[in-house]
Amino acid sequence: MKLAVVGGGSTYTPELIDGFARLRDTLPIEELVLVDPAADRLELVGGLARRIFAKQGHPGKITTTSDLDAGVANADAVLLQLRVGGQAARQQDETWPLECGCVGQETTGAGGLAKAMRTVPIVLDIAERVRRSNPDAWIIDFTNPVGIVTRALLQAGHKAVGLCNVAIGFQRKFAKLLDVAPAEVHLDHVGLNHLSWELGVRLGGPEGENLLPRLLAQHGDAMADNLHLPRAVLDRLGVVPSYYLRYFYAHDEVVRELGTKPSRAAEVAAMEKELLAMYGDPALDEKPALLAKRGGAFYSEAAVDLAASLLGDGGSPIQVVNTYNNGTLPFLADDAVIEVQARVDKTGATPLAVPELDPLYAGLIANVTAYEDLALEAALRGGRDRVFKALLAHPLVGQFEYAEALTDKLIAHNREHFAWA
Structure with missing residues (x-):
């Protein structure tokens, strides 16, 4: 089994490598290729990756390359974890929207649109080159904004599934509170990527008793x-929203906070510098x-769970992924991409049935899906008018004056990435 990681020079990668090493019985990788245009970072990350494999006794071979075509050649699965423009572009995404009184964030709002527009064309080019090498290869997308990127891949006919760590993070937290193994916890996870709610927490599977009311009462x-x-928000809703919902439920408060502290991009950039120095230590092997x-x-x-299910029989049968709606949420088009529990196997991901949603959630999902429709159109075709319409449709923007100003700022800060600008 050969896997390739595009964006393999990311400081995230040792987390992925550690999982591959620990869970090698679930996903028996024989060859792992880290692909990244940043050769200096790739050398540091690749060296640590090999030491992690060696320490944990993983027999697989790890190679590195800046040659995308060589790296993905004949891969059974390709994981995408790239950031077009790096932390510098993220810094911009998180700051210029604040000038208009809107949330500055790299996956939602105006900053999220900028990231989508930089990312979608690059990802589609990568996917096409993967398909030329191995049309049966699965593409697992961890690149944000996952919902929009996954939809672009699926609409282009690629074998793709989107992945986010929000759901598994909740699963681990609830398992700890319930003092059970994570595999025993089933989430009623519904929504879009970075716009989701945990409607229920069940033990043993979808039919188990919903323990969320008890968890909220005891640990709210x-x-x-x-x-x-x-706390009153959770009590009144009776569900647990993902932390990205704070951008919607407390927008103005978040904008005030973001204006008084360093950006997350600045924090991550400093952290990455420190991490890369650590990765260069030949004694570090974890x-x-x-x-x-x-x-x-x-x-x-x-990632291991998803890849194992798509490539064999080693993964969990039910996982939270991003995939086509296909009637799961009846108020959305079939080709909308949603984030829900799905049955995953070699044929792909099939969403589980979802009960009728409260309009409180369905309305916001429908609104943001409409924005994602327009965002993908802007990413694929460009043009100031398409950017403007996407921003006007987004509930975190939504005003003509803001959309006009943000359109100009988005284009000005990303001109080098847009062939049409």
Whole structure:
């Protein structure tokens, strides 16, 4: 089995490598190729990756290359974890929207649109080159914004599934509170990527008793603190929103906060510098503790589980993924990409049935899906008018004056990435 990781020079990668090493019986990789145009980073990350495999006794071969075609050649699966423009572009995504009083964030709002527009054309080019090498290869997308990128891949006919670590993070937290193994916890996870709610927490599978009311009663304060939302919000909803919902439920408060502290991009850039220095230490043969602060917790477990199910019989039969709606949420088109529990096997991902949603959730899902339709159109075809319409449709923008100003700022800050600008 050969896997390729595009964006293999990311400081995330040792987290992924650690999971591959620990879970080698679930996903028996024989060859792993790390692909990245940044040769200096790739050398550091690749060296640590080999040492992690060696320490844990993994027999697989790890190679590195900046040649995309060579790296993905004959791969059974390709994981995408790239960031077009690097942390410098992220810094811009998180700052210029604030000038208009809108949330600055790299996966949603105006910053998320900028990231989607930079990313989609690059990802589609990579996917086409993968298809030329091996049309049967699966593409697992961890590149944000996952929902829009996955939809672009699926609409272009690629064998693709989107992956996010939000659900597995909740699963691990609930398992700890319930003092059970994570595999016993089933989530009623519904929504879009970075716009999802946990409607239920069940033991043993989809038919188990919903323990979420009990968890909220006993641990609601801690959950609310973790999400930076008032406890009353969780009590009134009776569900647990993903932390990205804070951008919608407390928009103005978040904007005020973001204007008074360093951006997350600046924090991550400093952290990456420190991590890369660590990775260069030939004595280091495990992922450093600092990596946990970088983000992407449990990404490796989710990636292994998904790849194992798509390529064989080793993964969990039910996982939270991003895939076509296909009637699951009746108020969305079949080709909308949703993030829900799905049955995953060699044929792909098939969403499980979802009960009728409260309009409180269905309305926001429909609104953001409409934005994603327009965002993908802007990413594929370009043009100022398409950018403007996508921004006007987004509930975190939604005003003509803001959309006009943000359109100009988005194009100005990303001109080098847009062939049409």
